[in-house]
Amino acid sequence: SQTIHQWPATLVQPVGSPLSLECTVEGTSNPNLYWYRQAAGRGLQLLFYSVGIGQISSEVPQNLSASRPQDRQFILSSKKLLLSDSGFYLCAWGLVGDTQYFGPGTRLTVL
C-alpha cells in the first residue's frame, strides 16, 4: 500500500528566514505529486504539482518554489518567508483526474 510522509510536523519560523518542507511517497512509482496550503478560514489552495522528476507546474505566483529531485520526493522551499506564508501545508499524491491522497501535513507559523 502507498504511504506518504511529510516533515517536519510543525515549524515556527521568523519572517525572512528560509523554508524547506519535504514529502516522500512509498509504494508507488511515478506518482503525480501536489503541494497544497490551507490557511485559517480558507480552503485548500493548490500551490504546485509535478508529473515527473524535474517537472514542476506552479498554480499561484508567490515566494515559494518546489522541486522534485527524485521520483517519490517533493520539496517545497522559500528563500524568505512572509507572515502570509503561515498555514497548513499538505503534500498529496494521485493519478490524473482521480483521487488524491494526503500526507499528514506541516503546520507552519511565521512570526
Add this chain to the structure above:
Amino acid sequence: QKEVEQNSGPLSVPEGAIASLNCTYSDRGSQSFFWYRQYSGKSPELIMSIYSNGDKEDGRFTAQLNKASQYVSLLIRDSQPSDSATYLCAVNENSGYALNFGKGTSLLVTP
C-alpha cells in the same frame, strides 16, 4: 474562476440522524467528484469518489451526483459523534491534474 461551493455550517444533527452535506460546482466539464473528511488539525482523508450520475453507497455514506444540476451531495446515515468534522467537496475539471476544493462544511453530531 471555476468554483466549488459548500455551506460552511456548522451543520448540527443529533446522534443517529441523517446528515446531508451539499456541494455545487460551476464547471460543466467536471468529470470526477470526491468527498474528504478533515478532523481538526489533521489532513483530509478520502471518504467517497463518484463519477456517474446517481447514488453510490459505502457503508453509512452515500454520495449523490447530478451533473445536469451541477450538484453533488453526501449523506451520512446513523450519524455518530465521531463523524463530527469538516467535510470537503472536491471536483476534477476536465480530467486535469488538479482538484478544486470547496471550503468545507463543518458537521457537529450531538449525543
